[in-house]
Amino acid sequence: MRRGISKKRRAYIALMRALMGLSAGLTAALVLFLVVYVMAKGIPELSWDLLTTKPSYLRGTIGILPDILNTVYIIIAALVFVLPLGAGAAVYLTEYARNKRLVAVIEYAAETLSGIPSIIYGLVGMLFFCSLLNMQTSLLAGALTLVIMNLPTVLRTTQESLKTVPQSYREGAFGLGAGRWRVIRTVVLPGCVDGIVTGCILSIGRILGESAALLFTAGFAHAIHGFFQALEHSGATLTVALYVYVKEAGEFGVGFAIAAILMVLTLIIQLAAALAGRYFKRRRGS
Amino acid sequence: MRDSKHALESVIHGAFLLLGLITVGCVLLITVYLILSGIPAIRQIGLFKFLFGRTWASTASTPQFGILPFILTSVYGTAGAMAIGVPVGFLTAVYLAKAAPPAVKGAVGAAVSMLAGIPSVVYGLVGMLVLVPGIRTLFHVPDGASLLAAIVVLAVMILPSIVNVSVTALEAVPREYEDASLALGATATETYFRVSVPAARSGIAAAVVLGVGRAVGEAMAVMMVSGNVANMPSLFQSVRFLTTAVASEMSYSSGLQRQALFSIALVLYLFILLINAALNFFLKRGKEE
Missing domain, CATH: 1.20.5 (Single alpha-helices involved in coiled-coils or other helix-helix interfaces)
Incomplete structure (x- = not known):
């Protein structure tokens, strides 16, 4: 040849x-x-002490337990808001919206949101949540900023999965006399679980890696609190702690320890996303 | 009974409408806030002096607020990152979409999504300890924290955007185009580059624009490797980007200085809106084709 x-x-x-x-x-x-x-x-x-203590000025030691907890808290707090909001918006777009213009506007807005740099989210979050709504620099303000950031992600993944719910299911349910809300509850929502799960995994990944949006909204304190108490206080997540330790304190060892943790978590999330994708694909196929 | 059911349906419809409008509300909120907080400093400093002033000395006794160094650094930095990242990303995408055996495709594809998942502070950290000293010894400059270091970090960070969007576009090229080309005697490689790539050009353009958006918007990694001094851009000088200009002074700023930072964010936002519009244009054209 x-x-x-x-x-x-x-x-x-x-x-x-x-x-x-x-x-x-x-x-x-x-x-x-x-x-x-x-x-x-x-x-x-990495050492047991590093992972299970908080920084102590008296002993001159550094511990990243507060940063680990803050990361977990902020992920939970952000997901609690963003999952229903994003999924709800997706349900509206695919199940309710009849006006093509409105759909186009909402989708354009979502695309715009996903293109906005995180530093701008951080700035607006600081002005809106911390100053105007008087939340101060707190994990809650950071979490709410992350909610806006991750909205388009959850919206998109849920929308994708709603599109795969066969139209005939909806028609069948309507034909049996169900109202729209009942159809959504019984037929549509169960069908978009995979989209929500995927959106959840992607959002966790993004929140885990986020730093610029959190510097001025969640701040960089290293105190240990319970969940609800922590939401009212300033706190650094792992990424922010990495930045502060490396850039402001020159603690490269701690920086690399955190980086290694972040790397492992990123690998796990990548794996989870791939496995979830494969699982949902297979289930849909059968 | 019927009425109450009907009422419930309308309430729920209204609730979902509200949820649907949240994204629009967020965009409006961000836009309004940036304009409201960004305009005062520009009016006080003067638009021309602000955008084209060559000196940024926000804490001097007679402060100067010219952001031309930041704008040019962002432009040059992005251009440099594209010059490295686009060819590598584009060729990787063609390989993954067309030429790679399935096992290799899976492995390299996983590597690319891993690249997208690594937090930007980790890029910054590795850049600080590998790239910055590397540049210092390689080019015999006093400090490796420079525009060049930022360019290399950005080039790596935009790779996944470019690869993923290009792969999607290339995979959407109709099989018939390629079959026709092969039947006419072109080899597989010639077909990829002379038939598939031109057919997917809108999608690839979208990938490039998306990469530009990512590069312009990146803050933390760049802050850690670029030295963060408000110089006019030069490859081996310490520089400050639009994003890092906002971030680096925010914690201790006040008064006009703080307001000027909001104005910088507004300028950055306008850049991003332009890039988004371009992205949408290419995506839409890609769909129509």
């Missing part, structure tokens, strides 16, 4: 194939380097 090909063409093909392989190889090597480097630097820094 290759016999009739001129030298020039053969050179072009070889060049393009080489460039493609090189680029893909470079991308894969980059990821491998990042994971291995962060793990190699970070895991030796």
Whole structure:
């Protein structure tokens, strides 16, 4: 087959194939380097004391337990709001909205939201939640800022999954005399569980990695609180703590320890997202 | 009974309408807030002096608020990141979408989504400890924290956006186009680049624009490697981006200085809105094709 090909063409093909392989190889090597480097630097820094204490000025020790707790709290608080809001908006768009114009406006708004840089969310969150609504710098203000940020993610994943609920299910339910709300409750919502779960996983990943939006909304305190108490107080998440320890205190060891934790969590989330995707696909197929 | 059921339905309809409108409300909130808080400083400083002033000295005894260094740094930094990230991302995407064997595709695809998931502070940390000293020794400059370091970090960070969107566009190219090209005697590789890529050009353009948006908006990673001094951009100088200009002075600013930071955020927001409009244009055109 290759016999009739001129030298020039053969050179072009070889060049393009080489460039493609090189680029893909470079991308894969980059990821491998990042994971291995962060793990190699970070895991030796991890210790039981680091993970289970809070920083102490008296003893001059650093502990990241408060930051771990804050991260968990802020994820829970943000999800509690964003999942119903995002899923509800998706239900409206696919089940209720008849006005094409309105749908287009809402979808454009969602796209705009997903393009806004996190530093701008942080700024507006600071002005709106912390100052105007008088929440001060607190985990709740940070969580609410993250709610706005993750709204488009949950909206999109739920919308995708609603589209896969067969129209005939809805028609069948309507045909049996069910009202729209009943149809949504019994037929539509069970069908969008996978979208909500996927949106949930993606949001957790994004919140875990977020820092710029939290610096000025959730702040960087390292105190240990219970869940509801913590929401009223300022607190650093793992990413913010990494930034503060590295940039302001020059504590690179702690930075790498946190980075290694974040890396492991990111890997877990990637795995969870992939597994969930595969599971839902298979279930839909059968 | 019927009426009450009807009433319930309307209430629920109203509730869902409200939920649907939340995204619109959020965009309006952000826009209104940025305009309201961004305008006063611009009026006080003067639009021209603000946008084209070459000196930012917010804490000097006679403060100067020119943000041209930030604008140019953001533009140059993004352009530099695109110059590295687009070719690599584009070629990776063609490979993944068309040429890669399934196992390789799975592995590299997973690597790309991992790249998207790594928090930006981790990029910043690795950049600080690998890239910055590397640049210092490689180019014999006094400090490696520079525009170049930021460009490299941004190039890596935009890769996943470019790869993922391009792969989606390339996979949507109708099989018939490629079959026709193959039947006419083109080889597989020629078909990818001369038939599939042109057919997916709108989607690839969208991928590039998305990458631009990511690069312009990134703050933390850039803050950690760029040195954060308000110089006019130069490859080996310490620089400050629009995003980092907002972040770096926010915690201790007050008065006109603080308001000027809001104005910088407004300028950044306008850039992002423009980029979003371009993104939408390409996505829509891609769908029509």
